[in-house]
Amino acid sequence: MAVRVPSGIPGLDKLIRGGFERGSMTVLSGGTGTGKTIFCIQFLLAGAKTGENGLFITFEELKEDIIRDAESFGWDLVSLEKSKKLFVHYYSPFEFEKFLSELEDIITKKDIKRLVIDSTSVFGLYLKDPYEIRKRIWEVSNLVKRWGVTAVVTSEVIGATELETAEHAPSVSRFGVEEFVADVLFILHYAGLGGDYDRTLQIVKMRRTDHMRGLFPMKITNKGIVISPKQSD
Numbered sequence: 076m077a078v079r080v081p082s083g084i085p086g087l088d089k090l091i092r093g094g095f096e097r098g099s100m101t102v103l104s105g106g107t108g109t110g111k112t113i114f115c116i117q118f119l120l121a122g123a124k125t126g127e128n129g130l131f132i133t134f135e136e137l138k139e140d141i142i143r144d145a146e147s148f149g150w151d152l153v154s155l156e157k158s159k160k161l162f163v164h165y166y167s168p169f170e171f172e173k174f175l176s177e178l179e180d181i182i183t184k185k186d187i188k189r190l191v192i193d194s195t196s197v198f199g200l201y202l203k204d205p206y207e208i209r210k211r212i213w214e215v216s217n218l219v220k221r222w223g224v225t226a227v228v229t230s231e232v233i234g235a236t237e238l239e240t241a242e243h244a245p246s247v248s249r250f251g252v253e254e255f256v257a258d259v260l261f262i263l264h265y266a267g268l269g270g271d272y273d274r275t276l277q278i279v280k281m282r283r284t285d286h287m288r289g290l291f292p293m294k295i296t297n298k299g300i301v302i303s304p305k306q307s308d
């Protein structure tokens with residue numbers, strides 16, 4: 076039986092048999108403002124609480140922005156970094172090689188068990204050749220598996236913030252490759268209709284897991300993301 080790693084998202088684990096498989100890679104896809112970064116922070120906070128050190132690699136927002144995003148929910152990343160439980164590293168998209176060469180070293184030296192890469196969409200700024208992009212994403216996923224690190228990487232879906240668009244889009248991720256490498260694929264949607272649960276989390280696939288399928292109502296409160304157990308149509 077695979078070891079399950081709790082996601083840190085209230086309501087989600089009971090839909091996915093207790094959490095993510097240790098050493099798996101989850102791709103979290105969705106349009107802008109759908110909650111990808113918040114999800115990632117919650118995932119690392121859950122690890123920090125249970126002795127699993129976390130590493131947040133940010134390619135888009137600066138480190139200070141991530142810290143501020145977390146602060147608005149009352150999460151203190153600065154003190155977690157001081158106690159060596161959660162680390163936030165910023166790389167510019169042009170430091171991609173530096174990131175790859177340092178990743179293994181950081182994982183081993185800081186005893187990292189949970190990794191976030193937010194987001195893989197910037198890879199395309201540095202690497203023009205789609206083959207190269209696929210190769211690098213493979214490299215990251217192999218590294219993660221080798222070290223038994225559980226990873227969540229985000230990927231922005233262009234122009235697919237709304238449900239209808241996402242359903243008919245040719246791909247659910249930026250390069251159309253992330254989802255093939257992924258063990259787990261979630262898509263976040265924002266309907267923008269108002270109301271209590273006006274967001275959804277779509278569980279598209281989960282390897283080796285008998286999971287619930289489909290769309291689940293989601294909300295972002297001042298305590299973070301919450302998933303409703305009630306499946307929507």
Ligand SMILES: Nc1ncnc2c1ncn2[C@@H]1O[C@H](COP(=O)(O)OP(=O)(O)OP(=O)(O)O)[C@@H](O)[C@H]1O
Pocket residue numbers: 105106107108109110111112113114147148231295296297298
């Ligand atoms: N305290 C809060 N209460 C409710 N909703 C909030 C709160 N803080 C932020 N949000 C919502 O969270 C969303 C932003 O989430 P997040 O930054 O995780 O999105 P994202 O998918 O990472 O976006 P991007 O692609 O731009 O990075 C916004 O839609 C915002 O309305």
Ligand SMILES: [Mg+2]
Pocket residue numbers: 111112113193
């Ligand atoms: Mg974000």
